[in-house]
Amino acid sequence: MAAAIGWYGPLIDLSRASSHVGDMVQLLVFVQRSQPIEKIIASSRRPILMTNIQVGDDTMPYFVVSVWHKYIGTMIVPGVVILLQNVKIVKFREVLQATTLQISSLTVLAHGSHLITSKDSDQLIAHLQLGGTTREKYSKVIHWIQHTESAMYFVRKTDGDQQSSVQVPKNWKSPEDPKPRNILSITDVLCLHNSCKVVFHAFIGEIFLSSLRNDEAKEQMFLRKTLLKIDKTRIMEDLICLGCTKCGSPMDYRFPLYCSNNSNYVHDIGQIYKPFMLHVWDHAALIPLLVKDRAATILFGSITAEMVHKCYNQISINHIPVPLHYQDFCSSNLISFAGDESRKPLRNLNDANGGSNKPKFYHIWLVLLKILLKKQESPFQFEVNVDKEKDIENGRFELILFRMPCFISEIT
Structure with missing residues (x-):
């Protein structure tokens, strides 16, 4: 699907979105959450289904994309890496976000199971036909996901890895890990129930x-x-x-x-x-x-x-x-x-x-x-x-x- 439609804008980091308000861009991102929302079109009073997705990359952990295409929305699930083509950067109530257009398309580059079993991005990128800039960005996003604990939490949760959520009782105290955990958003911090950094x-x-x-x-x-x-x-x-x-x-x-x-x-x-x-x-x-x-x-x-x-x-x-x-x-x-x-x-x-x-x-x-x-x-x-x-x-x-x-x- 991605090859059938050309690129009408550059591939950007999420941290550079503010420099592209009103422009069409390409986004290579990791999906954290996906939420279908029913909207009512004011002119015809006809209901339409849109999907709000929370995404992130190696430069910004939190960004929102509004997906207005039903067939694209059904392809998006948490815990996957996607390439969004020809989306528009907009500012709504002082908040930056991206929105899909009629010429927008989506390609799923990696599923949750691939992110867990693969040790590096080379294994994941071998079968993909991507340009040099896209391959470099893909490697950075994969490295960021695999070294961010709350990102891997979304991967395991959607991939059905239930063992990670089961705590086995022990009769000894494990040594504390001095390394702090990288967290995507404040919502994830508020949900923590264990003492940690x-x-x-x-x-x-x-x-x-x-x-x-x-x-x-x-x-x-x-x-x-x-x-x-x-x-x-x-x-x-x-x-x-x-x-x-x-x-x-x-x-x-x-x-x-x-x-x-x-x-x-x-x-x-x-x-x-x-x-x-x-x-x-x-x-x-x-x-x-x-x-x-x-x-x-x-x-x-x-x-x-x-x-x-x-x-x-x-x-x-x-x-x-x-x-x-x-x-x-x-x-x-x-x-x-x-x-x-x-x-x-x-x-x-x-x-x-x-x-x-x-x-x-x-x-x-x-x-x-x-x-x-x-x-x-x-x-x-x-x-x-x-x-x-x-x-x-x-x-x-x-x-x-x-x-x-x-x-x-x-x-x-």
């Missing part, structure tokens, strides 16, 4: 200051609203406090007697980031992540709470105003990193840091907060510890590492 991609939505408990501070529990206000003096107070730099516990009524992260069980007291909830989302769901001091330091560009607190105190002593907009700070103050000391405001800021040309960590920290809470075009990568013994509000999902992935396809 997972890696997934998502966007940052909001920072929820869970340590604020009184009614007066309710409106400041969401940091985005606080950052929009001219008076930002409480941000540092809301996010930083005295506590243990080893275990990240604040010195309040819940402060533990012993430190679980120190070999001698003694707390190391200093300025830390208060535990807060980071709300992240993808196109499937939203999840709150508990963020403690060490993970917060990584999230804020390796700027520790001690650095922010010390710089803030120096600025307060010298009565130096904080820039109202992070664009103003970037344009006027970051130039001091290059050694330009000719401007008076820069001299004042250097005086606030002990007279030396040191980075203004409090100002940079505010800039990073605003950037993190801005609408992002690309998802971040989160490594999260899942503790089945806790509920969501008390740290069932705790952030460990935070990365900003760089897709080569976006650069070249």
Whole structure:
């Protein structure tokens, strides 16, 4: 079927879909979910069956394709690799997706059983007549599927491999696998019932200051609203406090007697980031992540709470105003990193840091907060510890590492 119809557009990675809105493209993807939906045509009131499929590739784990052809929809089942020809990239309610046209076609390249039994893509590609670019993309998608645990879950589930879902009772404890599990979407993370470490991609939505408990501070529990206000003096107070730099516990009524992260069980007291909830989302769901001091330091560009607190105190002593907009700070103050000391405001800021040309960590920290809470075009990568013994509000999902992935396809 694929050979009978020509290509009216390039074969693209899903991460490049935003550059092809309104264009016809070819997609080589892995099918995760397939859902038939009945639609009513407004003009004739005639019902029509369409199929929404959730797909992914090695550059983006989640993407939606609307299939309007009944015969194509019946060919699509979860756990297969397909080549979709001549589909159109559209934006519907600010969400990118693909939709089939009259000249669209589909070819199933690999079934679930093939993905389980084959060790590499060479075995799967030997019988296929594909061009060089398509073969390369196919190899990347197969490698991504076979090294992503939740993708293989869809393969086993649809292929009838029931043994993988049966847990055999043991009288010993298996050693923990230090390698985190790659997860396709937040929905899959929320469905986990075992304690483990997972890696997934998502966007940052909001920072929820869970340590604020009184009614007066309710409106400041969401940091985005606080950052929009001219008076930002409480941000540092809301996010930083005295506590243990080893275990990240604040010195309040819940402060533990012993430190679980120190070999001698003694707390190391200093300025830390208060535990807060980071709300992240993808196109499937939203999840709150508990963020403690060490993970917060990584999230804020390796700027520790001690650095922010010390710089803030120096600025307060010298009565130096904080820039109202992070664009103003970037344009006027970051130039001091290059050694330009000719401007008076820069001299004042250097005086606030002990007279030396040191980075203004409090100002940079505010800039990073605003950037993190801005609408992002690309998802971040989160490594999260899942503790089945806790509920969501008390740290069932705790952030460990935070990365900003760089897709080569976006650069070249």
